[in-house]
Amino acid sequence: MKENYRVLSETEQYILLYLIGIKEGVAVKEIYEEMKLSPNAVTQAVNKLLNEGLLIEKREEVFPRRRLIYLSDKGRKVAQLLLQMQEIIKANQ
Secondary structure, three states: OOOOOOOOOHHHHHHHHHHHOOOOOEEHHHHHHHHOOOHHHHHHHHHHHHHOOOEEEEEOOOOOOOEEEEEOHHHHHHHHHHHHHHHHHHHOO
């Protein structure tokens, strides 16, 4: 019987790992420029992560009214698990 679960895409994993070291919010534009990924791929991944409660979005009140992205508590836990997985993989190489 097939379990009903979803695997995070590579872009989604990159975003979670990128945000784990950042305390303040990050604009979506900053993410795709820093990570050298397509704006469309980052926007789609951010929207999926928002829908799953792994990210939180806040809009700035003043111009330029950027869309700032933060890790939620749930997202921080997932990002920490991703870091642990990376450490295990590196240790076994």
